[in-house]
Amino acid sequence: MNLYAVEYSYVTDAAALDEHRPAHREFLRALLPTPLVVAGAYQEADSPGALLLVRADSDAEVEQLLDEDPFWQRKLITQRRVRLWNPGIGTVQ
Template identity: 50%
Template sequence: MPVFAVLYDYLTDSVPARDEHRPAHRQFLGTLTGPVNLLASGPYVDEPAGALLIVEATSVAEVETAMDADPFAVQGLISGRAVREWTQVKGPWA
């Protein structure tokens, strides 16, 4: 199954709101077990604030539809999102 990198950019002034909605966001991520399957996720360490998610799915459209339901997206805390098909050369999903 194809693997995709999902790159989130967060609104710069959204830290309190992200803190408030983080439990729901993480619960949502825990539900991604098919047809979009979350392989890994985590926030960037430095600025600009954002996160990287690695998912399996059949298409970009399927990933985008699933990510639209993320509480961070629903609450308008994501200023930008990119979904790119990704080929891992080395590692656990290669």
């Protein structure tokens, strides 16, 4: 299996994000520990988004999996970038 870095960019509508965040987090928690390795929000308030590390066989598999994210389905993610990632230093569980 490969490791993919997924970057989410969110809408700036804080109320909509807050309303649907519980379902979004529940969805992500259900993916732990595989295929989701870790996920977390960026802390810059002016450009909301998140980084996820996902194990999968292909970027298409990652996209298909994350199509079920409630944030994606409600168009609260304005951009989703999936990139094959090679952790050259350190380890990822």
